[in-house]
Every structure is written in structure tokens, then in C-alpha cells.
Amino acid sequence: MSRVVIGVGNPTRGDDGAGVAAARRMRPRGLEATAPFQLVEMWEGAQDVVVVDAARSGAPPGTIHRFEVRSHALPTGVLGGSTHAIGVAEVVELARALDRLPDRLMVYGIEVGGLSHGGALSPEVEAAVEAVVAEVGGA
Amino acid sequence: MTAEREIAVGYLARVEGEGAMYLKVEGDQVVDLKFKIFEPPRFFEAFLRGRRFSEAPDITARICGICPVAYQTSACNALESAAGVELGPGLRDLRRLMYCGEWIESHTLHVFFLHAPDFLGYDSAIEMASDHPEKVEMALRLKKIGNQIMTVLGGREIHPINTRVGGFYRVPTRAELQALVPDLEWGLDAAVKTARFVSTFSFPGFERDYEYVALTHPDEYAIQNGRIVSNRGLDVEAAEWDEHFVESHVEWSNALHARRRNGESYHVGPMARYSLNSEQLTPVARSTAAEVGLGATCNNPFQSIVIRAVEIAFACEEALRIIAGYQPPSAPALEVEPRNVTGYGVSEAPRGLLYHRYDIDGDGLITDAHIVPPTSQNQLSIEDDLRAYVPDRLDLSDERLQWELEQAIRCYDPCISCATHFLDLKVDRT
Numbered sequence: 001m002s003r004v005v006i007g008v009g010n011p012t013r014g015d016d017g018a019g020v021a022a023a024r025r026m027r028p029r030g031l032e033a034t035a036p037f038q039l040v041e042m043w044e045g046a047q048d049v050v051v052v053d054a055a056r057s058g059a060p061p062g063t064i065h066r067f068e069v070r071s072h073a074l075p076t077g078v079l080g081g082s083t084h085a086i087g088v089a090e091v092v093e094l095a096r097a098l099d100r101l102p103d104r105l106m107v108y109g110i111e112v113g114g115l116s117h118g119g120a121l122s123p124e125v126e127a128a129v130e131a132v133v134a135e136v137g138g139a
Numbered sequence: 140m141t142a143e144r145e146i147a148v149g150y151l152a153r154v155e156g157e158g159a160m161y162l163k164v165e166g167d168q169v170v171d172l173k174f175k176i177f178e179p180p181r182f183f184e185a186f187l188r189g190r191r192f193s194e195a196p197d198i199t200a201r202i203c204g205i206c207p208v209a210y211q212t213s214a215c216n217a218l219e220s221a222a223g224v225e226l227g228p229g230l231r232d233l234r235r236l237m238y239c240g241e242w243i244e245s246h247t248l249h250v251f252f253l254h255a256p257d258f259l260g261y262d263s264a265i266e267m268a269s270d271h272p273e274k275v276e277m278a279l280r281l282k283k284i285g286n287q288i289m290t291v292l293g294g295r296e297i298h299p300i301n302t303r304v305g306g307f308y309r310v311p312t313r314a315e316l317q318a319l320v321p322d323l324e325w326g327l328d329a330a331v332k333t334a335r336f337v338s339t340f341s342f343p344g345f346e347r348d349y350e351y352v353a354l355t356h357p358d359e360y361a362i363q364n365g366r367i368v369s370n371r372g373l374d375v376e377a378a379e380w381d382e383h384f385v386e387s388h389v390e391w392s393n394a395l396h397a398r399r400r401n402g403e404s405y406h407v408g409p410m411a412r413y414s415l416n417s418e419q420l421t422p423v424a425r426s427t428a429a430e431v432g433l434g435a436t437c438n439n440p441f442q443s444i445v446i447r448a449v450e451i452a453f454a455c456e457e458a459l460r461i462i463a464g465y466q467p468p469s470a471p472a473l474e475v476e477p478r479n480v481t482g483y484g485v486s487e488a489p490r491g492l493l494y495h496r497y498d499i500d501g502d503g504l505i506t507d508a509h510i511v512p513p514t515s516q517n518q519l520s521i522e523d524d525l526r527a528y529v530p531d532r533l534d535l536s537d538e539r540l541q542w543e544l545e546q547a548i549r550c551y552d553p554c555i556s557c558a559t560h561f562l563d564l565k566v567d568r569t
Contacts, residue, residue, distance in 0.1 A: 012201060035204050041283055086252060090265060097268035098275060
């Protein structure tokens with residue numbers, strides 16, 4: 001079963017687009033989600049899923065956080081959350097409560113720098129996106 | 140009772156965007172109350188200046204991931220009316236159908252995932268999902284049906300890319316729409332069950348005499364166009380908005396406060412639509428409203444969750460009606476070329492009236508834009524609700540009072556991300 005990669009974020013908000021940038025570089029297996037809520041539908045039927053999101057934990061920009069979700073709850077307050085009330089961590093835990101998690105689910109959080117409108121990725125985040133693509137894309 | 144109490148919520152959960160609340164009470168008097176929007180302003184109106192008129196639907200759709208169709212529709216309405224173009228019935232129906240998809244999706248999100256946990260005593264939908272998995276599964280499927288309509292008509296689920304001024308880039312075939320019918324029939328039934336379920340919640344006894352403002356259309360429950368009316372006699376065109384409403388900046392909010400020209404608050408959204416237009420609901424939605432005990436109007440904001448459920452049923456039923464009568468229009472779009480003109484457009488976003496105005500120059504470029512989202516219009520009403528709600532409930536513990544006040548704010552499904560699209564940045568230098 002091939003791997004599905006889903007990038008979450010807003011590509012018009014600078015580093016918040018890190019997840020989507022990673023997904024675009026892994027097409028066709030890389031898919032884009034604007035709202036975390038889409039995840040539950042997008043991973044339906046897939047067994048091996050990787051989600052890439054922006055993170056805001058206070059770590060240096062470009063830091064890559066890795067979470068193996070089947071065995072550990074996803075901590076809240078690390079991933080960037082969403083302006084739409086429900087972030088990736090909440091959606092993952094909701095799916096867990098409903099028994100709708102894929103068999104294998106890795107979540108990558110890329111620590112952001114700036115969230116300017118229309119801005120490109122900062123160099124640190126750009127490097128982290130490349131690192132995640134190299135790590136995830138080969139499988 | 141202590142003489143002075145303060146309740147501060149630094150970060151409101153389960154609302155769209157970043158907001159806060161502050162309440163100060165002395166004795167039985169509310170001396171300070173603020174619904175604060177601190178999400179940074181987003182300057183969309185400034186982005187629009189200098190862009191071609193035809194870009195407005197795609198740029199403004201980015202204001203909100205929950206209600207992009209509303210932004211696209213109000214923008215298209217403004218620009219089409221500026222050019223003196225009116226859509227024919229086929230294109231008009233398709234726009235309404237896409238809007239039904241947005242109502243289904245947005246209302247389902249709010250009813251089940253943002254507001255129901257308040258009534259059932261959960262901190263989040265995740266806890267609710269453990270105890271009520273079948274309800275949450277139903278909600279996910281309902282929401283997906285809204286998404287499917289958006290995908291067929293909009294090209295994708297969020298931030299649809301198929302809408303253009305004058306119509307669409309591509310219109311669907313009859314077969315593409317027919318494929319939605321079984322799910323919509325299931326959805327109508329699920330929405331009726333949802334209305335029955337949420338009507339059993341315990342609603343705080345609270346009513347306020349609102350000025351309800353919503354669109355009204357002679358032939359249908361207004362969604363994508365109509366006249367702006369109120370239960371206090373207002374009845375005007377979109378172009379007259381500025382004569383009757385005014386926006387002002389308050390220091391505690393990054394969203395402008397809209398009010399009536401007489402200074403009073405007013406209320407937009409499902410409660411206003413229902414109270415002004417309930418007789419025009421589709422048959423199943425109407426009978427469901429009656430069955431769950433809604434009268435011809437409703438003044439208890441906590442019951443907005445029931446009205447949203449009724450509007451989900453309406454949107455499914457209306458979508459089925461449109462699909463049954465659909466004949467693909469001969470052309471996917473009409474020619475629209477506004478020049479040296481100002482265009483005004485309104486529509487009923489899931490959260491209420493959404494007003495757009497565009498000034499277009501001789502080259503078809505936007506020289507000025509003005510967008511008033513529903514949450515900006517409801518901010519004052521939210522504060523008036525809280526101010527009226529508190530005095531009778533000072534015997535509640537701080538924790539309980541805070542819970543109920545947050546629940547009261549969520550009655551409006553405030554979309555802070557939408558509301559902060561605009562703030563004039565002023566730098567005072569001396």
C-alpha cells in the first residue's frame with residue numbers, strides 16, 4: 001500500500017505554507033489540505049499516512065517535530081492550530097475517538113518563523129521542508 | 140456575593156479565530172464588558188486596490204476557509220449589478236446550489252463541533268465523540284455532503300476556483316448533479332434528526348428584543364440575493380447600506396464594529412433569517428421547525444443551534460429541488476464589463492449578511508473596496524447580549540458564569556478570521 005502525504009496550511013501565509021510546500025514536492029502522492037478537518041476524509045481507506053503541518057512551539061524556526069500518532073496522543077499547543085477552531089491535533093484525537101485513524105500515521109511539524117501575507121518560506125523552513133521531503137518521499 | 144468580580148477569558152475556544160472576553164461587575168452592575176478580537180488585521184481591502192475587477196471573487200474567497208462561497212457571491216453580485224447584468228435562472232440556481240453546500244458544511248461544523256459541546260457539558264467535540272460516536276459520525280457525513288456540492292460546482296472543497304464574475308468557468312452536467320441526490324436525501328433525514336436532537340438541549344431562559352437584519356426575496360428563503368430588511372421597518376437595496384449602517388473602530392477589537400445609524404446594535408445570521416423569512420422555508424424544514432417547537436420568530440439566541448439544524452434541512456431540500464429541475468445553461472458565464480462605476484453586493488453567509496462595495500475605474504481596475512462581514516455586524520449585539528445576561532445570573536460561580544457567557548458568544552458562530560480582514564493602519568507621529 002503506497003503512502004499518502006497530506007500537507008496542511010495556508011500557502012499564502014509565509015511559513016504556514018510549509019506543509020503544503022512539502023506536499024507539492026511529493027506529488028502525486030502529496031495532497032493539500034487547507035482546513036485540518038479535511039484530514040479525516042482524505043485519509044479514508046489509506047493505511048500509511050504522513051501529515052505535514054506548521055508548528056509553533058517556541059523552538060528555533062526550521063525545527064522538525066515528529067509524532068508517531070498511533071502509539072502516542074498528539075500534544076496540543078505544538079502544531080500551529082488553525083484559525084478555523086479545530087487544528088490537526090484535535091482532528092487526530094477526534095479520529096482516534098471514532099476509530100478512524102489510519103493504521104500508520106506520522107505527523108511532522110515544521111517550526112515556523114514568519115507568517116506574513118503572501119510571503120515565501122523563510123530559508124530555515126525551506127531547508128526543513130526539503131529534509132522532510134527527503135525523509136518521507138522515498139518510502 | 141462579593142462586591143467586585145472580574146472574569147477574563149484570554150483565548151476563546153471553539154470560535155473561528157482569535158478572540159477574548161472581559162467582564163467586570165461591581166455589586167449587581169456590569170461596569171465593563173468587552174468581546175475582544177485580537178487576531179491581527181488582514182488588510183484584504185488594501186490588497187484589492189489596483190487589481191482587475193474579475194479577480195475580486197478569488198481574492199475575497201481567501202478571507203475565509205469556511206464561507207468562501209459567500210465572499211465570491213457578494214463580490215459577483217456587486218460587479219454584475221455594477222455592469223447591469225443579471226444572471227439567468229440556470230446560472231442563478233447553480234450559484235444558489237453551491238451556497239447550499241456551504242451552509243450545510245458550515246452549519247454542521249458549528250452545530251456539532253463548536254456549539255453542541257457547550258450544551259452537553261463537554262470541553263471539546265473530542266470528548267463528545269467518545270460518548271456520542273454515532274452523532275459525530277453523522278455530522279462528518281453531513282459535512283462531507285456539503286463538501287461534495289462544493290467539489291462538483293467549485294472545482295474543489297475549499298476556496299472554490301470555478302466561480303467567475305458572470306457565472307462559472309464550467310457548469311456541471313445533469314448526471315454530475317444527479318449523483319449527489321442519494322447523499323442529499325440521506326442528509327435531509329440526518330438534518331431533521333439533528334434538529335430533533337439539539338432541540339432537547341436545555342436552553343437558558345433568555346430573550347432579547349433584537350433588530351433582526353437579513354435579506355428577503357419575494358420568491359424564496361433568501362440566500363444569494365434580495366433586499367436588506369429588518370423587523371423594525373428597514374427595507375433597502377444593497378446600494379443603500381451606507382445610509383443605514385456605520386462602522387467604527389473600538390480600541391479593544393481589531394474588527395470594526397458595525398451599528399445602525401441611530402447607534403443601536405442589530406443582529407444578523409440564522410436567527411434573523413428565520414425570524415424574517417421562516418414562512419418561505421421548504422416543506423420539510425418548515426414542518427421540522429414546528430415539530431421541534433420553534434414559533435414564527437425566535438428571540439432566544441441559545442436556540443440558534445436549533446435554527447441552524449433547520450437551515451441544514453432547508454439547504455438539503457433546496458439542493459434537491461434545484462438538482463431535480465436543472466437544465467445546463469447554454470453558456471457557463473455572461474459577459475460582464477463594469478467601467479467607471481460603483482457596485483454593491485450582498486448575500487447571506489452562514490453567519491449572516493455579507494456586504495461588498497467596489498469602485499471600478501475606466502480600465503476595469505478596483506480603486507476602492509469595502510467589505511462588511513457578519514461578525515463585524517454582530518459584535519455589538521454579542522456585547523449587548525452579555526450585558527443583559529449577566530445581572531440575573533450573579534449567583535452563579537465564576538466558572539459557571541464564564542461557561543455560559545462563552546456559550547452565549549458561540550451562539551453567533553463568530554468568525555473572527557473574517558471580521559479582522561480590515562483595519563486602516565494609522566501611524567500618528569508627533
